[in-house]
Amino acid sequence: MLLEYINRKKESHFFISKMTKNGKERFYVVKDKSKYPKSELLIELPKGFEFYEHPEDAKVVLRKVLKSVVLQDEVEIVTEIMENHITAKDYIIDKTENSIDVYLGHLDKDDYIELQKHYYKIQSYRHILRFEKVNNTTYKAQRFCSLSRYYGWITMETSESLDYLADKYCFHIDKESLLEFWIEGEEDW
Secondary structure, eight states: OOOEEEOTTOOEEEEEEEEOTTSOEEEEEESOGGGSOTTTBOSSOOTTEEEEEOTTTOOEEEEEOOOOSSOHHHHHHHHHHHHTOSSOOSEEEEEOSSEEEEEEESSOGGGGGGGTTTHHHHOOEEEEEEEEEOSSSOEEEEEEEOOTTTOEEEEEEEESOHHHHHHHHGGGTTSGGGGGOOOTTSOOO
16 A cells, blocks of 8 residues: 555645665655656655644655654643634644744634635645743743844743743734734833
8 A cells, every 4th residue: 555645635645765866765745646656656654754744835745753852741731722722723733843833724714614615725824923942941932023123033931831831822822912022021112
């Protein structure tokens, strides 16, 4: 049986293996398996690799297993707080090398009742909030700022309690009130 991954848009992805000029094996994602010889299609996940679905657009890649300083218990703290969120229902939580990232859906499923069947195909997500693990005991709550002077991630608060930061900032993820939190240690603009 061929190695297959179905993303959240219900699209099937298959994987092929090709040798580079340097003699190394390289893996590629394909959607139409009929265009490739069966010998190139993978039947099992290569050792040391994992599937990864990009939160923004559901693009699938085969990547080396992610080494992260973030523990699964820490991800579960943010997940539990987001599950109890009253208004933000369509979100994705992603673990990176050193942070827990929260992506919020652009569309609200309730507004697209007539498109329920195709909703998952048109939904995309944007990076709103992240909790960066600075060391084993310190976390930074950060939001994305689009102002040219501060473009990028800005730290709103640093704390030793991930519970405290997640509880305080996840509530604001889908509200304009998130913008009221400015750069830690600076006066409001």
